[in-house]
Amino acid sequence: MSEPRHRLMDFVREEIMPHRFCSGCGCGTVLNAFTNAVEGIGLDSAKMVCVSGIGCSSWIPSPYFKSDTLHTTHGRPIAFATGVKVMRPDLTVVVIAGDGDVAGIGGNHLIHAARRNIDLSVFMVNNMIYGMTGGQVAPTTPAGVKTTTTPHRNVEPAFKVADLVVAAGASYVARWTTYHVFPLLESMQNAMSRKGFSFIEIMSQCPENYGRRIGLRTGIDFLRQFKEKAIRVDKARGMTEEELEDRIVIGKLCDVERPEYVTELQKVTAEQVDLLRAEKEKVD
Amino acid sequence: MIIRFAGFGGQGIVVSSYIVGKSAVLDGKKAIQNQAYGSESRGGECRGDVIIADEEIYELEPTYYDVLIAMTQPAYEAFVPLLKPGGTLILDKDLVVTDKKLEPKRIKKYAISATDIAFKTFGRKIVANMIILGYMNTLLGAVSEGALEKAISESVPRGTEKMNLEAMREGIKLAGEGVK
Amino acid sequence: MALDENKRQYISQRGGKTYFMLGDEACAYGAIYAGCDFFAGYPITPASEVAELIAEELPKAGGICIQMEDELASMAAIIGAAWTGARSMTATSGPGFSLMQENIGYGIMTETPCVIVNVQRSGPSTGQATKPAQGDVLQARWGTHGDHNIIALAPNSAQECFDLVQECFELADTYRTPVILLMDGEVGHIRESVVMPELSAVKHTSRKIAERTEDVFGGQELIPGMIHYGEGMNVHVTGSTHLASGMRDVTTPHVHDELIKRIYSKIDSNRENIVRVETDLNPDGKARVGVISYGASARPARGAVKLARAKGKNVDFLRLITIWPFAKKQVAEFSKELDIILVPEMNLGQMSREIERFVDSDVVTVPRIGGVPHSVDEIYRVIMGVV
Structure with missing residues (x-):
């Protein structure tokens, strides 16, 4: 008898398993939540395109998730995904990439995609460091932390990326951590089922290249900290900035209906095609 | 034939050069139209060039012109030295004061009150360029009158075709009367 | 996607006429004739008219034109679109072309068919923003990092902007690679007559599809x-x-x-199979001097050759229509009887370097920078000086 097959095996490229994430890394958790989310809402992975950039978390869709995949240049996945979505709005287009990709080098693409409200789901795995390249400071690294490129200490404040995306005009924005797996999973389902630009900031752990610089040696250490630092968005509303200084605000940060970019583009094209036809009929 | 239209934004300078080029193409001739672009064309000064020939055009940006239409004083001063000796200068006489010292030898000068006539006859200063076009073309025979009419009709805003064509014919009339 | 119903409709309504239009506009119309489904760009002089016309006309033909936040994103978006089956294009000039190098490399590595129009202007950096140049010839070849090959074509008239952009789409699909239409600000910004043919004259090859x-x-x-x-x-x-x-x-x-x-x-x-050149050889075959040029520079260069011949001088002429891959066989053949080859180009000598590698003749650049193309007379005088 063959071994029983895991119900989610159809969603991963089995031939390249096991995955190569470091021990304790949060990327495996995100892959797990993502495949569960896809299965849970009955998405057909044949009608999905997963887009990623360069960095550890970009490996979640490329190569592990089994669908059409676009593994792009560093920072540009949202711009590539825009071209895919505009021409194939019937496909579910998901971007999974890291904080360096999405908020660092590609920050401009992020805010403009949110402004346009293009129907993409962007899942940004925020491990607060450039992990793949060996632990350099990221725009999301907290102030004071020593990294390989801030060997004395980081003097920059960390970017609150989800808040930025709310301000830029996204339809749906949430923040969760790899500790909050079930709400994360549900949030991913919401993001992928609704129209418009959806963004989830997933606070994740990199014990290898970040944890060891801040005294969190294992994945478990991180999860414990995520649990302690997390505060629900409704509770956080009544608190001052100082009180929230070291906390991670979790939950749904925005959920609004706005005209979607590709739908509006298609309307323009349909109008113009009709006008041209009318022009012809007039001539005839 | 190399023609430069020069003046101020809003005088229909660029569209005039476009219309002449388009007319030449309608006549089956070769034509190249060129103009100032981008930041170059900001700040009011404006120019439009057109080259017409029976054969292939090799000179893309000529240095010297056969014809200059100057609709402002700065345009006249900047470009009249670039007229070829024996070339043709057409200007709006109410807008330009000429200076012999700037002008090449043996040029033929024509000065008409295009803007003033446009305002008095059509109530619109903007059609001065059409008067100039009719006038210039009658003097030089650059393109056929039929082509010029067609090019104007296809290039001006919808609903203004009649007025523009009438202004062009006013220019033809002025040239026929020998107004200088 | 081949020519769908909307594009056929568009071409049948616009085709079969002669127009008077900018090289940039001709390029945009040519793209629609080529079945372009998607355009993404960012404004830049002297290429904005390509985007403006595409924005106006492409939706009428059922396509979509978007303006991205920069040229990095434009290039990314057209590659993404290409993988959905779309024929896609972007248009830019030097500063934007520099930004696109990153994803042009991605397009080459992923073998993605797409078309990049570069209406070259005077550089480096912002340079003379509104002025034409041909300074990106080697950047088109070697701009992105790593070993690679590229196809680039250079039109010398508004009509050729219309024709060659269509060829670019065909080459992109045939060789599954990004193809560059290397225009210059001069051909982009002159208005000339352009014949847009009837629908029946438009032919496309469709993209090869793999089975596995x-x-x-x-x-x-x-x-x-x-x-x-x-x-x-x-x-x-x-x-x-x-x-x-x-x-x-x-x-x-x-x-x-x-x-x-x-x-x-x-x-x-x-x-x-890719390379195309146009030659105009001295009728009695006695030329010892040749002129090689391309793009806008080839116009005054050709005029100067004709003028020299009218004065009884023997001069050969070759125009590179395909810039990359380099026409090494054609140029070597052309050079055989020549002592000297003059290369008028709107830079300080870029294509001259490539020509030099494949000929025994002396190669002399006739450079022109500053934003004004060569005059016929200036090239003519150089020819007369060496004949």
């Missing part, structure tokens, strides 16, 4: 077929070194070696 996902990036084929997104084939596209299946393998030396050599040689070994 395992062959999308190689297999037995020099130029593999694509599989577009949405077919349930789990296509894996990556800019990293990959196997024929698309799966990354960035460490095995022979994987990289085979991939890059195949991508390089699919253009190199088809050089004779």
Whole structure:
């Protein structure tokens, strides 16, 4: 008898398993939540395109998730995904990439995609460091932390990326951590089922290249900290900035209906095609 | 034939050069139209060039012109030295004061009150360029009158075709009367 | 996607007429004739008129034109669109072309058919923003990092902007690679007559489709077929070194070696099928002086050759229509009886360097920078000085 097959095996490229994430890394958790989310809402992975950039978390869709995949240049996945979505709005287009990709080098693409409200789901795995390249400071690294490129200490404040995306005009924005797996999973389902630009900031752990610089040696250490630092968005509303200084605000940060970019583009094209036809009929 | 239209934004300078080029193409001739672009064309000064020939055009940006239409004083001063000796200068006489010292030898000068006539006859200063076009073309025979009419009709805003064509014919009339 | 109903409708309504239009506009119309489905761009002088006209007209033909936040994103978006099966294009000028180099490299590595129009202006940096130049000839060849090959064509009239952009789309699909239409600000910004043919005269080859996902990036084929997104084939596209299946393998030396050599040689070994030149040889074959030029510079260059011949001088003329891959055989052949080859170009001598590699004749650049094209007279005087 063959071994029983895991119900989610159809969603991963089995031939390249096991995955190569470091021990304790949060990327495996995100892959797990993502495949569960896809299965849970009955998405057909044949009608999905997963887009990623360069960095550890970009490996979640490329190569592990089994669908059409676009593994792009560093920072540009949202711009590539825009071209895919505009021409194939019937496909579910998901971007999974890291904080360096999405908020660092590609920050401009992020805010403009949110402004346009293009129907993409962007899942940004925020491990607060450039992990793949060996632990350099990221725009999301907290102030004071020593990294390989801030060997004395980081003097920059960390970017609150989800808040930025709310301000830029996204339809749906949430923040969760790899500790909050079930709400994360549900949030991913919401993001992928609704129209418009959806963004989830997933606070994740990199014990290898970040944890060891801040005294969190294992994945478990991180999860414990995520649990302690997390505060629900409704509770956080009544608190001052100082009180929230070291906390991670979790939950749904925005959920609004706005005209979607590709739908509006298609309307323009349909109008113009009709006008041209009318022009012809007039001539005839 | 190399023609430069020069003046101020809003005088229909660029569209005039476009219309002449388009007319030449309608006549089956070769034509190249060129103009100032981008930041170059900001700040009011404006120019439009057109080259017409029976054969292939090799000179893309000529240095010297056969014809200059100057609709402002700065345009006249900047470009009249670039007229070829024996070339043709057409200007709006109410807008330009000429200076012999700037002008090449043996040029033929024509000065008409295009803007003033446009305002008095059509109530619109903007059609001065059409008067100039009719006038210039009658003097030089650059393109056929039929082509010029067609090019104007296809290039001006919808609903203004009649007025523009009438202004062009006013220019033809002025040239026929020998107004200088 | 071939010419769909909306595009056929558009062409049947616009075609069969002669227009008077900018080279930039001709390029935009040519793209629609080529069946362009998607355009993404960012404003820049002297290429904005391409985007403006496409924005106006492409929706009428059923396509979509978007303005992205920068040229990096524009280039990314057209590659994304290409993998859905779209024919896609962007247009820019020097500063934007520099930004696009990153994803042009991605397009080459992933063998993505798409068209990049570069209406060259005077550089480096912002340079003379509104003025024409031909300073990006070598950037078009070597602008993105790593070993690669490229196809680039250079039109010398508004009509050729219309014609060659269509050829660019055909070449992009045939060789599964980004193709560059290397215009210059001069041909982009002159208005000339352009004949847009009737629908019946428009021909397209459709993109080759692979049968198996395992062959999308190689297999037995020099130029593999694509599989577009949405077919349930789990296509894996990556800019990293990959196997024929698309799966990354960035460490095995022979994987990289085979991939890059195949991508390089699919253009190199088809050089004779790609390259086009136009020659105008001295009628009695006695020329010892030749002129090679391209793009806008080829216009005054040709005029100067004609003028010299009218004065009884023997001069040969060759125009490069294909800039890359270089017409090495045609140029070597052209040079055989020549002592000296003059190369008028709107830079300080870029194509001259390439010509020099393949001829025994002396190669002399006739440079022109500053934003004004050569005059016929200036090239004529150089010719008369050496004949």
